[in-house]
Amino acid sequence: MNFKLNMLVAGLALGFSASALAAEPIxxxxxxxxTGGSAxxxxxxxxxxxxxxxxxxxxxxxxxxxxxxxxRDDEAKPERGVQIAxxxxxxxxxxxxxxxxxxxxxxxxxxxxxxxxIPVMNNVATGSIITKQFADQPDNYIFRxxxxxxxxxxxxxxxAVDNRKFKKVAILADxxxxxxxxxxDLEKVLTARGMKAVAVEKYNIKDVDMTAQLLKxxxxxxxxxxxxxxxxxxxxxxNGMEKLGWKVPLIGSWTxxxxxxxxxxxxxxxGTRMPQTFIQDPNTPKRKAFIDAYVKAYNPPQGxxxxxxxxxxxxxxxxxxxxxxxxxGSTDGPKVxxxxxxxxxxxxxxxxxxxxxxxxxNHEAINAQTTxxxxxxxxxxxxxx
Amino acid sequence: MxxxxxxxxxxxxxxxxxxxxAFGYQLTFATSGTLNFGQGESLMLGAxxxxxxxxxxxxxxxxxxxxxxxxxxxxxxxxxxxxxxxxVRPAIKIKSEFGWIMSTIALAIxxxxxxxxxxxxxxxxxxxxLSSAPIDILGANVQPMQIAVVVxxxxxxxxxEIFNRKSIYGKAVVATANDRDAAGLMGINTRAxxxxxxxxxxxxxxxxxxxxAPLTLTGATMGASLGLKAFAVAIIGGLTSGVGAIxxxxxxxxxxxxxxxxxxxxxKDVPGLVLLLLVLAVKPSGLFGKAAIKKV
Numbered sequence: 135m136n137f138k139l140n141m142l143v144a145g146l147a148l149g150f151s152a153s154a155l156a157a158e159p160i161x162x163x164x165x166x167x168x169t170g171g172s173a174x175x176x177x178x179x180x181x182x183x184x185x186x187x188x189x190x191x192x193x194x195x196x197x198x199x200x201x202x203x204x205x206r207d208d209e210a211k212p213e214r215g216v217q218i219a220x221x222x223x224x225x226x227x228x229x230x231x232x233x234x235x236x237x238x239x240x241x242x243x244x245x246x247x248x249x250x251x252i253p254v255m256n257n258v259a260t261g262s263i264i265t266k267q268f269a270d271q272p273d274n275y276i277f278r279x280x281x282x283x284x285x286x287x288x289x290x291x292x293x294a295v296d297n298r299k300f301k302k303v304a305i306l307a308d309x310x311x312x313x314x315x316x317x318x319d320l321e322k323v324l325t326a327r328g329m330k331a332v333a334v335e336k337y338n339i340k341d342v343d344m345t346a347q348l349l350k351x352x353x354x355x356x357x358x359x360x361x362x363x364x365x366x367x368x369x370x371x372x373n374g375m376e377k378l379g380w381k382v383p384l385i386g387s388w389t390x391x392x393x394x395x396x397x398x399x400x401x402x403x404x405g406t407r408m409p410q411t412f413i414q415d416p417n418t419p420k421r422k423a424f425i426d427a428y429v430k431a432y433n434p435p436q437g438x439x440x441x442x443x444x445x446x447x448x449x450x451x452x453x454x455x456x457x458x459x460x461x462x463g464s465t466d467g468p469k470v471x472x473x474x475x476x477x478x479x480x481x482x483x484x485x486x487x488x489x490x491x492x493x494x495x496n497h498e499a500i501n502a503q504t505t506x507x508x509x510x511x512x513x514x515x516x517x518x519x
Numbered sequence: 520m521x522x523x524x525x526x527x528x529x530x531x532x533x534x535x536x537x538x539x540x541a542f543g544y545q546l547t548f549a550t551s552g553t554l555n556f557g558q559g560e561s562l563m564l565g566a567x568x569x570x571x572x573x574x575x576x577x578x579x580x581x582x583x584x585x586x587x588x589x590x591x592x593x594x595x596x597x598x599x600x601x602x603x604x605x606x607v608r609p610a611i612k613i614k615s616e617f618g619w620i621m622s623t624i625a626l627a628i629x630x631x632x633x634x635x636x637x638x639x640x641x642x643x644x645x646x647x648x649l650s651s652a653p654i655d656i657l658g659a660n661v662q663p664m665q666i667a668v669v670v671x672x673x674x675x676x677x678x679x680e681i682f683n684r685k686s687i688y689g690k691a692v693v694a695t696a697n698d699r700d701a702a703g704l705m706g707i708n709t710r711a712x713x714x715x716x717x718x719x720x721x722x723x724x725x726x727x728x729x730x731x732a733p734l735t736l737t738g739a740t741m742g743a744s745l746g747l748k749a750f751a752v753a754i755i756g757g758l759t760s761g762v763g764a765i766x767x768x769x770x771x772x773x774x775x776x777x778x779x780x781x782x783x784x785x786x787k788d789v790p791g792l793v794l795l796l797l798v799l800a801v802k803p804s805g806l807f808g809k810a811a812i813k814k815v
Binding site for chain 2: 169170171173174309335336337338340342343345346347349350353365366369370373376377378379394397398400
């Protein structure tokens with residue numbers, strides 16, 4: 135009896151390991167906030183990633199192996215991000231991780247990947263410092279394919295000061311890492327032009343009253359409000375302006391395109407502008423295919439993607455990574471990283487076509503040329519004219 | 520001057536939101552010596568149930584804002600009874616000093632998770648029954664809904680107070696609040712009174728929910744920070760006084776907005792919390808509270 139049982143167990147174990155050897159999937163981590171105020175970005179990113187993986191797997195995968203996603207919700211909390219990073223590296227043994235929506239979570243978590251020599255593809259988080267966190271080390275495993283805050287803050291100030299001739303700018307930023315690093319970038323660009331914001335104010339996530347902040351900006355004579363924050367509180371700003379009967383244009387970081395800003399601000403959000411790498415506008419066949427596939431797979435309300443930018447960047451991040459793994463011929467972290475820094479194949483993404491996107495010193499795939507201005511118009515983001 | 524007025528008006532509207540929730544804390548504390556730490560979640564559930572009735576999220580709108588209010592109040596009352604029955608009654612029965620703290624917090628977490636599953640995790644817009652265009656009062660802008668919040672909050676608190684003073688059932692509540700054991704000996708069913716006070720406190724919170732929802736965003740996480748601030752208000756004002764809730768709410772609301780403007784928006788929550796610490800140090804029973812003599 136015992137012998138039989140042992141044989142059975144041994145047989146089963148052998149069977150499992152044999153089948154595992156035959157087509158061991160390539161495990162890729164996906165980390166982002168799938169709940170909370172940042173969820174529209176996290177969920178869209180994850181959905182974009184899933185679409186790309188489904189495409190690649192349908193075509194036979196990479197190196198003859200299927201890609202398997204390990205998804206984890208970091209709840210936009212740095213401490214959760216750290217736990218997840220350790221789990222993905224040590225338990226799941228991922229080959230690479232895509233994700234990070236929140237700059238603070240990225241900064242706390244990616245050191246574990248750096249130590250383990252596993253590449254991270256930041257596909258949404260924009261804090262300028264993210265890819266330079268380990269710039270002093272010989273190898274840097276942190277890559278990005280979103281428009282970082284340096285690019286965005288340059289664009290925002292250019293739009294506000296050069297194009298629309300506003301003279302007195304006020305900055306409203308939330309108290310998270312994201313808001314405060316972005317505010318620093320905005321102030322740096324202003325200082326470089328010999329300007330100074332007339333008011334720089336701060337608010338907390340979940341604040342329901344923005345009267346004090348807005349009054350300060352109004353009293354300082356601001357003729358435009360620049361923002362760095364996420365959807366729900368940005369909507370409170372737009373609605374708070376109506377409450378005060380003070381209407382000046384809002385220009386801010388790309389998060390002003392989040393569905394939870396557009397819905398909650400309603401008509402108060404009209405005319406708001408923000409830099410965008412991707413707008414839900416099927417102006418190329420590739421984009422049309424992507425948008426159609428997204429709408430078909432996830433059926434968002436009114437056919438509107440909750441955060442098109444996140445979905446598109448999520449989609450592209452997988453293609454960049456897959457191209458690198460293919461070129462490296464291996465899933466070994468240092469080799470994949472080396473391949474990313476010297477991609478020979480052009481990667482055709484939905485945001486842009488990536489032609490040698492990365493080099494040893496430059497881990498940013500997106501530049502100002504691939505970023506446009508979007509404008510909120512009747513519940514949608516359209517290309518600003 | 521106009522600036523100050525604007526800040527004070529915004530502070531009053533914000534403070535009244537805190538006051539209504541704080542009032543709910545007091546109702547249960549008076550009769551049973553226990554608090555519902557899920558008071559913020561009662562507000563959140565009230566707001567979300569209201570949203571399902573008047574909003575478009577579940578195929579609605581099914582009714583007008585005014586018709587929805589009584590239904591939400593009834594829902595709140597039932598929810599409060601559930602909390603009392605599951606979380607508080609067992610603790611009172613075994614004369615546990617602190618069992619109700621964890622059980623009401625546990626229920627709050629459960630309610631939040633249930634709400635996340637039903638209504639999703641995102642913040643939603645609550646359709647405003649009144650125009651959102653501000654009106655000018657003495658040079659400061661006030662939204663009609665902000666006035667509605669203040670009036671509605673005062674009305675519900677007044678209604679509860681009048682009920683307690685005038686009706687025979689209310690007198691039973693007051694008697695229980697004054698001395699539970701003596702009230703029990705006089706033939707008052709104190710257990711029913713405690714259940715009733717929980718129902719009342721959650722109903723008030725649910726009402727507050729639909730009142731503030733058009734101003735704030737509605738979502739499963741809206742209750743936590745409001746509930747916490749209201750708890751601070753209840754401590755500042757005193758856990759045994761209805762007037763204390765109103766005054767405490769106004770103090771905290773106005774301090775928050777004015778400190779945000781005159782000190783720094785980064786520090787706007789600090790003065791209110793310093794005030795809380797001061798009150799605890801100087802007059803631990805709260806500005807309007809009676810010092811309770813604890814019999815051992």
